[in-house]
Amino acid sequence: MTTDHWITFWWYLLYGSIGLYFVIAVAVAIGAAFDVGKLLRLLTSSDDVSNPPSP
Amino acid sequence: MLASFSWLDWTIVLTYIVAASVIGLLCRRYIRSLADFVVAGRGVSAFLGVATLSGTEIGLVTVMYFAEFGFTKGFSALSVAVLAGVSMLFVGLTGFMIAGLRRSGAMTLAEYYQMRYTPGVRLLGGIIIAVAGILNMGIFLRVGALFLQKISAMPEIINLVDPISGDLIASLPVLNLIMTALLMLVLAYTFVGGMVSVVITDYLQFVVLSAGIALGTFYALTNHTVGGFEGIVQAVSDRLGASGFNPFVRETSGDAVLGLGIVFLIWQAMHWLGTSNWQTYALRTTSVTSPGVARQMFAFTGLAFFGRAAIPMLWGVAALAYFTHAGGLESFEGSKSLAAMPAFLAEILPWGALGLLTAGMLAAFMSTHDSYLLAWSAVICQDIIAPVARMFGRDLSDRTRMVVTRILILVIGVFVLYWGLWYEVPGTVWGYLAMTGTMYIAGAMMVLSFGLYWRRASVAGAYGALILGCIPGLVYIVASVISSKAVGQANDGWNAVAWAGLTGYPLALAGMIAGSLIWPRRDDEPVAPAVPMEMPPQTPQPRVPDAESLQAIPLESTPTTQSDSPPPAEPDVLTRDTDTDAEQEPHRDN
Numbered sequence: 001m002t003t004d005h006w007i008t009f010w011w012y013l014l015y016g017s018i019g020l021y022f023v024i025a026v027a028v029a030i031g032a033a034f035d036v037g038k039l040l041r042l043l044t045s046s047d048d049v050s051n052p053p054s055p
Numbered sequence: 056m057l058a059s060f061s062w063l064d065w066t067i068v069l070t071y072i073v074a075a076s077v078i079g080l081l082c083r084r085y086i087r088s089l090a091d092f093v094v095a096g097r098g099v100s101a102f103l104g105v106a107t108l109s110g111t112e113i114g115l116v117t118v119m120y121f122a123e124f125g126f127t128k129g130f131s132a133l134s135v136a137v138l139a140g141v142s143m144l145f146v147g148l149t150g151f152m153i154a155g156l157r158r159s160g161a162m163t164l165a166e167y168y169q170m171r172y173t174p175g176v177r178l179l180g181g182i183i184i185a186v187a188g189i190l191n192m193g194i195f196l197r198v199g200a201l202f203l204q205k206i207s208a209m210p211e212i213i214n215l216v217d218p219i220s221g222d223l224i225a226s227l228p229v230l231n232l233i234m235t236a237l238l239m240l241v242l243a244y245t246f247v248g249g250m251v252s253v254v255i256t257d258y259l260q261f262v263v264l265s266a267g268i269a270l271g272t273f274y275a276l277t278n279h280t281v282g283g284f285e286g287i288v289q290a291v292s293d294r295l296g297a298s299g300f301n302p303f304v305r306e307t308s309g310d311a312v313l314g315l316g317i318v319f320l321i322w323q324a325m326h327w328l329g330t331s332n333w334q335t336y337a338l339r340t341t342s343v344t345s346p347g348v349a350r351q352m353f354a355f356t357g358l359a360f361f362g363r364a365a366i367p368m369l370w371g372v373a374a375l376a377y378f379t380h381a382g383g384l385e386s387f388e389g390s391k392s393l394a395a396m397p398a399f400l401a402e403i404l405p406w407g408a409l410g411l412l413t414a415g416m417l418a419a420f421m422s423t424h425d426s427y428l429l430a431w432s433a434v435i436c437q438d439i440i441a442p443v444a445r446m447f448g449r450d451l452s453d454r455t456r457m458v459v460t461r462i463l464i465l466v467i468g469v470f471v472l473y474w475g476l477w478y479e480v481p482g483t484v485w486g487y488l489a490m491t492g493t494m495y496i497a498g499a500m501m502v503l504s505f506g507l508y509w510r511r512a513s514v515a516g517a518y519g520a521l522i523l524g525c526i527p528g529l530v531y532i533v534a535s536v537i538s539s540k541a542v543g544q545a546n547d548g549w550n551a552v553a554w555a556g557l558t559g560y561p562l563a564l565a566g567m568i569a570g571s572l573i574w575p576r577r578d579d580e581p582v583a584p585a586v587p588m589e590m591p592p593q594t595p596q597p598r599v600p601d602a603e604s605l606q607a608i609p610l611e612s613t614p615t616t617q618s619d620s621p622p623p624a625e626p627d628v629l630t631r632d633t634d635t636d637a638e639q640e641p642h643r644d645n
Contacts, residue, residue: 006300007288010130014284014365017136018272021362024355025265033258 060207060401064410071414075259075421076243113264114423115199115416118367120484122396125371126387127483129291129299131315132371135323135485136364140357142327147354152500153331154346155507164337164499165438168517171506174442176517180502181438183525185431187495188334189467190532191488192427193474198393198484199420200233200475205397206413209233234475241424242468260418267415268366270408271400275373278403280381290376294384305550312547319550322557326489329500329560333492334430367396374399393484432463481535481542486552490528497559498524501567512567515574519566527558 001009124132146153161167165184169177203209213232215224276283291299298304298314305316330336331353340349374395378384387395404412436459441451451459480487501520505512531552535542545551 001301003292003297003300006130010133010300011284013133013137013361014369017140017361017365018369021359021366022265022269024359024362025261028355028359029262029265 060409060413061406063406064207064413067407067410068414068417071263071417072240075418076240078259113261113363113419114195115202115420116195116423116484116488117363118370118416118419119198119202119393119396120488121364121367122371122374123393123483124485125368126375126395127371127392128313128315129295129372129375130288131295131299131302131304132368133365134302134315134320136361136368138320138323139327139330139364140361142324142330143353143357143360145328145357146331147350147352147357150346150350151331152503152507153340153349153353156337156503157340157343157346157349162341163434163437164332164334164503165434167506168438168502169442171512172502172514172517174445176502176514176521177438178442179518179521180499181434181442183498183521184334184495185435185439187491187525187528188427188431188434189470190474190494191491192424192431192467193471193478194480194484194487195420195424195427195475196234196238196471197230197475199237199424200230201394202397202416202420203233203237203413204230205394206401206409206416208401231476234472237420237424238468238472241421241428242465260422263411263418264415264422267412267418270415271370271404271412272366274403274405274408275370275400278373278377281373281376281403282380286380287372287376290379291372294375294379312550316550316553318557319553322493322553322560323489325560326493326496326556329496330492332496332499332503334434334495335426338426338430338433370396370400377402390480428464428467429460431467432460435463436460478536479539481539482546482552486546487535490531490552490556493556493559494525494528494532496524497528497563498522498566500560501563505567505571509571511571511576513571513574513576516567516569516571519570520563521566523566524559524563526562527555531555 121132121135124135145151156164156167159167159170161170163181165177165181168180204211209229211229213227213229215227216222217224275281281287282289295313296306296308298306302315302320303317305312305314305319307313331340339352343349343352374387375384377399378387378395387398400412401409436456440459441456444451498521501524502512502517505516505520531542542551
């Protein structure tokens with residue numbers, strides 16, 4: 001590969017990586033917002049099960 | 056040049072610090088057991104797993120060392136981004152090692168060593184994991200503090216003067232003060248909140264960090280002095296020649312040796328393939344709800360990892376272009392190259408953007424540091440102290456282990472501060488981090504993968520892999536402690552860091568195979584929880600275990616062990632979770 005080939009390769013890699021990173025970042029940020037709530041509910045509910053209210 | 060860091064920027068940074076700390080401290084109410092503290096009750100699902108793994112592994116130190124790598128190696132540095140992304144993607148798509156680790160039910164990697172081999176392997180593995188990991192994070196504080204100092208225009212020294220007499224009382228190095236302040240900040244909420252705190256603040260930090268990265272990238276590419284992609288290409292060509300574009304080229308220019316070379320690239324390929332064993336990765340693997348979710352997490356994170364390396368490297372080569380075109384490149388030669396990227400950002404970013412990016416980088420620092428503190432303290436407690444205590448006939452309770460883990464967080468924090476203050480890194484920061492990582496990864500990769508996929512892997516093989524795998528890295532670190540300058544010269548002359556790093560893998564492989572063949576596995580050795588490599592599920596549905604399965608199992612008993620029964624001799628499995636993928640497994644070799 002010549003230097004020009006390498007430059008072309010890095011151009012696609014660089015801009016592709018940047019684009020991909022931000023697409024994933026937005027998707028993950030939205031998806032994980034729901035997961036945070038789910039995790040906290042899960043931890044709270046497991047605590048409730050391990051300490052059931054007295055009759 | 057740093058006059059642009061305004062009151063607005065400080066306000067943004069301080070607001071972020073307060074918000075992250077408060078959220079972290081509030082997480083304390085969710086900590087009910089050791090499983091909650093260390094693996095967040097195994098309730099982390101796919102999206103949150105990606106956010107927390109990315110948040111942890113895109114640290115300020117990551118941004119700094121990749122930027123330095125881009126600054127010194129040009130576009131060739133991006134080859135590491137390719138190797139990192141492809142390796143993680145491969146692991147995610149195939150489930151190589153991670154599916155078996157998650158399915159085993161182990162909480163830490165060393166715990167798996169005991170399940171598959173013996174308590175002795177676990178102890179040795181735990182010691183190597185802890186030593187390599189703590190040495191690895193030993194320079195995080197210094198690198199993070201350097202970034203903050205450079206980007207916020209703080210002076211090198213603060214002079215304390217007597218207000219009455221005007222006499223000089225003391226001169227305090229600002230870098231040391233920033234290191235101490237950062238450490239105190241992270242210790243506070245990691246100490247209190249554990250893994251729940253880490254996971255939730257990681258999410259916040261992932262969002263803030265992504266916004267900061269977007270701003271930094273936009274301004275780096277559109278800055279007039281940098282000259283866009285063409286301007287960067289021109290500067291790299293002028294400064295580094297062909298070695299700045301072709302990663303296989305390693306050439307001499309005057310006294311300097313430029314480029315990476317094939318030895319370095321092979322080492323990096325091995326390093327990144329084994330990185331899924333790195334304790335912070337392994338801890339995420341054991342924290343997710345199922346092996347399927349672990350694969351999804353690694354596949355998505357692999358895609359993000361192209362950008363994780365490529366974006367800071369872009370900042371680094373953009374800094375090279377900026378200082379080449381504007382002048383001042385000589386200020387960042389040699390060991391000062393680490394400061395080039397923050398100095399560049401401080402020059403080009405406007406008010407507000409500088410504060411947001413700094414908050415993002417601070418977020419990156421905190422998210423990495425808290426996870427690493429928790430990971431290494433958990434390893435020392437679960438895999439070194441608890442097994443040793445058991446040898447002396449004393450079983451540590453859940454509560455005692457939490458107390459010990461918290462004390463260890465403090466102790467490691469103090470060590471990291473001490474190490475960061477006096478240790479001088481030979482060569483690039485990335486070389487040091489990859490080398491300390493190899494000390495652990497080379498042996499761990501062989502012990503885990505052969506343990507999962509080769510029934511004949513024996514205890515002797517595991518010892519051989521662990522010991523031989525860590526020797527080259529240990530020699531390198533000890534040599535650099537004795538003479539950092541000599542090791543730095545060896546790096547320039549014959550690529551000592553690459554040769555030492557690469558040697559660890561064949562040595563570990565030889566240790567595993569030779570040990571297993573010469574001293575075969577005995578019939579009474581633990582049975583391998585062997586699993587086949589798998590493809591991702593057709594319908595990836597993150598499954599959440601029911602509340603019952605999330606309850607912590609008493610530490611010294613399995614679910615079927617009565618409280619008045621004697622504790623099982625082995626394995627010392629901390630938490631037996633119900634594996635939701637177990638019923639899908641084609642076969643299990645036990």
